[in-house]
Amino acid sequence: MEAKKILMLVGDFVEDYEVMVPFQALTMLGYQVDAVCPGKKAGEKVKTAVHDFEGDQTYSEKPGHQFTLTADFDAVREEEYLGLVIPGGRAPEYIRLNPRVIEIVRTFDAAKKPIGAICHGPQVLVAAGVLAGGTFTAYPAxxxxxxxxxxxxxxxxxxxxxxxxxxxIVTAPAWPAHPEFLRAFVSLLGAEIRI
Structure with missing residues (x-):
C-alpha cells in the first residue's frame, strides 16, 4: 500500500510548536510527512523558535529545538502528495523568496489539494498569489x-x-489554534476522526 504523503515547507526559525505538533499529529494519523527546507536534505536540521504571548505588543521569541528534515527539498514532486502544510515563525518571510517554493504552492493550489498555513505561514500563500477572493486568517500582523x-x-x-x-485552504493565527487547524486540515484531506 502506497504511503499517504503530506508535504511540509519549513526553514530555520520556523515556530517550534507549529512544526512539531502538526508533524507529530499527522504522523500519528498514519500520514508520511515529508518536511523539507530549501537548500537542505533529509537528515539535516533547521532551528526552531518558540513564540509566546506574554502581554507584550507582539509575541516573544526564545530558542526552540532542532527539527530534523525528513526529505530532500530538491526531490519534491507535488503529484506524490495529498496536501501541504506551511508552519509559521520567521521561516515564511524568507522561504517565500525561493521560486521553487512558490511553484510548489501554486501547483497544490491549481490542483485544489488541501493547504494548511498557520501564523506567518500565509505569507507564503500571499507571495504565491493564491488568496484572491477567499477568506483567511493569520497572525494579526x-x-x-x-x-x-x-x-x-x-x-x-x-x-x-x-x-x-x-x-x-485552512489558515489559523497561531499555535493555540492547533485543535481547530488540524481538525479542519484533516477534514480537507478526506479523513474522518472518530472518538
Missing part, C-alpha cells in the same frame, strides 16, 4: 498582506484558537 493580496480577513478570536477554511 499579516492582515495587511492578506488584504493587499485580494483576500478577505477573518478576525482572530481572543485566544487565537480559531481556524478559517476557504475552499481547499
Amino acid at each position: 499579516c492582515m495587511p498582506d492578506i488584504v493587499c493580496a485580494g483576500g478577505n480577513w477573518a478576525a482572530v478570536n481572543d485566544t487565537a484558537s480559531n481556524a478559517c477554511t476557504s475552499g481547499h
